[in-house]
Amino acid sequence: MTCAELLIRLLRDTYDVDTVFGIPGVHTVELYRGLGGGETASGIRHVTPRHEQGAGFMADGYARATGQPGVCFIITGPGMTNIATAMGQALADSVPMLVISSVNRHDTLGRGQGRLHELPSQQQLIAGLARFSHTLLEPQALPEVLARAFSVFEVGRPGPVHIEIPIDLLDAPVEEPASWRRTSLASASPDLEALEKAGDWLRQAKCPLVLLGGGCIKEPSAARSMVEALDAPAVTTINAKGLLGIDHPLDLGANASLPAVRKLAIDADVVLAIGTELGETDYDVVFDDGFSLGGRLIRVDIDAEQLARNQPADLALMADAGLTLKALASRFSQTPLRKNGEERTRATREALALWQDPAFAPYVSLFDTLRDTLPEAILVGDSCATTYAANHLVSQPATRRFFNASTGYGTLGYGLPAAMGASLGKPELPVVALVGDGGIMFTLTELACAVEEALPVLILLWHNQGYEEIRRYMDSADVPRLGVDIQAPDFQMLAAGFGCYARSVGDPESLAEAIRERPQQGPSLIEIDAAAWNASLQE
Structure with a gap:
């Protein structure tokens, strides 16, 4: 098979991709040989937007609604600059998106010969908008590169991944991989000692507050159990909306920028923030740097660097948000706490009077x-x-x-x-x-x-x-x-x-x-x- 045909087989059979967004171009026609109709039909649905930015936004919406990566096939040069804005949005919101693009022949890369769709360095241009950007220089390496991409989507901090394939490699012959199986990946569990300390702080707290971000949305049941057992008001950010269910008595919604919720944050003696950047567009949409925390902050995030950004943590756990929610829910459910959570939430809602x-x-x-x-x-x-x-x-x-x-x-x-x-x-x-x-x-x-x-x-x-x-x-x-x-x-x-x-x-x-x-x-x-x-x- 060719490298392009191998790509289609891997996406379909190994990674269960059922939809691809893209606009065919002269540099990507070999990809469409693998997708094509008739006896060669792949079973993958191809959707043709009218602009590559639309392809990226469609992939983003598909990913957010399903939890599965949105996949795009994009041409060299202008196709990539067109999709760059959509990749920027997906990167900022940690949305899994796989962008497969063509690039000029590998022996012409970086030579500035004025070839069709040529950029000085397409990979360098896109790298800042992706978790990683990789130029495939050996067709046989494709399974490994795809495995890297899906490991980011599954157990890392998700976002766009870009893989570019030189046009002379798309139809290059390649051997069938030794295995079509997907690697089984386990998420990072929280450190037990740090988890115990977090639990002790929350048990001793008189006015705890929980901040739940988009990193939590895979485990709504655990989030509800944890918040209810802790009996604490919870801010659910825009990307975490619906995490606790509709009109939950402990849910303050995405209102951290409003004075009544900000007062709650100042008054809280312990704040638990899980799977949230604590960023401006969730906590400071009035842009006055007025969101502050008065008590000790416990942060949980899959990204070590994020634990050091925006709000300094008193206790930071690099771990999967869902596993941490389950662990805390299990601990608190054994002896549910009483922190007047519903009363505090009700009073804050009345003060908000939205x-x-x-x-x-x-x-x-x-x-x-x-x-x-x-x-x-x-x-x-x-x-x-x-x-x-x-x-x-x-x-x-x-x-x-x-x-x-x-x-x-x-x-x-x-x-x-x-x-x-x-x-x-x-x-x-x-x-x-x-x-x-x-x-x-x-x-x-x-x-x-x-x-x-x-x-x-x-x-x-x-x-x-x-x-x-x-x-x-x-x-x-x-x-x-x-x-x-x-x-x-x-x-x-x-x-x-x-x-x-x-x-x-x-x-x-x-x-x-x-x-x-x-x-x-x-x-x-x-x-x-x-x-x-x-x-x-x-x-």
């Missing part, structure tokens, strides 16, 4: 409507007004049903293609894309792919006539508005041109009706006129 906050008022009825009509939906957000509100207001029944691009890298254009990836990965669940009239223009062309794949994604487009968040920042900084009041197209006409069902609404009742009446096959775009919506709430 549902009465004027800043969130326009969105309360929107998410009430979604909860009534699509209670099991995966919500996928762009960087837009509805997503920012959802971060604070929405509670989900399970993990992997809420994620967006407002965390970490904070890109625009993520919502639509990531929702498509989620729909491909979880076709049994409804998927809603929360987008704005500004951000959707970055990747609007992916509507064509959504129609082509008949993906039943519901696109909720909040139309507020431009970049509203930046308008507010300019106004508060006394900077004259420039570049934020942008001209919007006729989204209804555009959607129709792609063959996508579209409807415009201006109040909660018409939104509920539009959701119920939308077709069940293919995407639907519901445009919400923000001005009309806000006016309807005043009536």
Whole structure:
């Protein structure tokens, strides 16, 4: 077989890959020989986005919804620079993504001969956006390199991995590997002595607080058991939403940037932070460096370097978050503690008064409507007004049903293609894309792919006539508005041109009706006129 055919066999038979996102190019046609139809069909579904950035966002959404790496096939040069933004978002949020690309012939690399798609060093350009970037120089080494990639996804801190294959190696003959079996990998267990010390501190604490990040989402049952046995309020970050279940009495949600939760953090005598970066976009979205911890901090993370970042730890455990949750839950469940957790959580929620906050008022009825009509939906957000509100207001029944691009890298254009990836990965669940009239223009062309794949994604487009968040920042900084009041197209006409069902609404009742009446096959775009919506709430 050829190197390209071996790659397809390994992805399918060893690593259970069932979907690949990519745009064929002259440098990657050999990959498609292995994927092709007829008697040579691989059984792997190929999805063709309309831009490589869309491919990366789709792979990201697929990975977050399923827990399995999203896989992309990308051409040399411009394909890689196009996908770089999506890799940056996945890197910031620790999302497993495998990017397989071509690169120029191995004997021409670095020679600057002006060849098609040539970069001075494609590997060096992409290395800063990946957990590692590898140039394959020997076809027989492919199984080992893939094993390295999947070890990062499974037991390390996940993120994008890039493997580039010179075009002259794609059709090079290669021997069948000695084994097609996948390496069995065990996660890192917490140090027993450190675990005992952490348990002692938490037992002795009078006002403990738990911070649960995206690293915990594989073990929701253990997280619930641990928090309940400890009887402590818990902040669940944006990427951990749904970890404790819907409306759990100990869950404060992703509200660490708000004064009432910050006071709880200052007053806590012991804070347990598991699988969280303690980064700005989860704990300081008001950007004032105002999140502080008053007591001792216990940190658990799979990444040793992360244990030294953002907040200094009094006790740091380099271990798998899920195994640590199970170990602590087992210890505390034997003799559950009483720390007035529910009372403290209730008092903090009352102080937050999110549902009465004027800043969130326009969105309360929107998410009430979604909860009534699509209670099991995966919500996928762009960087837009509805997503920012959802971060604070929405509670989900399970993990992997809420994620967006407002965390970490904070890109625009993520919502639509990531929702498509989620729909491909979880076709049994409804998927809603929360987008704005500004951000959707970055990747609007992916509507064509959504129609082509008949993906039943519901696109909720909040139309507020431009970049509203930046308008507010300019106004508060006394900077004259420039570049934020942008001209919007006729989204209804555009959607129709792609063959996508579209409807415009201006109040909660018409939104509920539009959701119920939308077709069940293919995407639907519901445009919400923000001005009309806000006016309807005043009536």
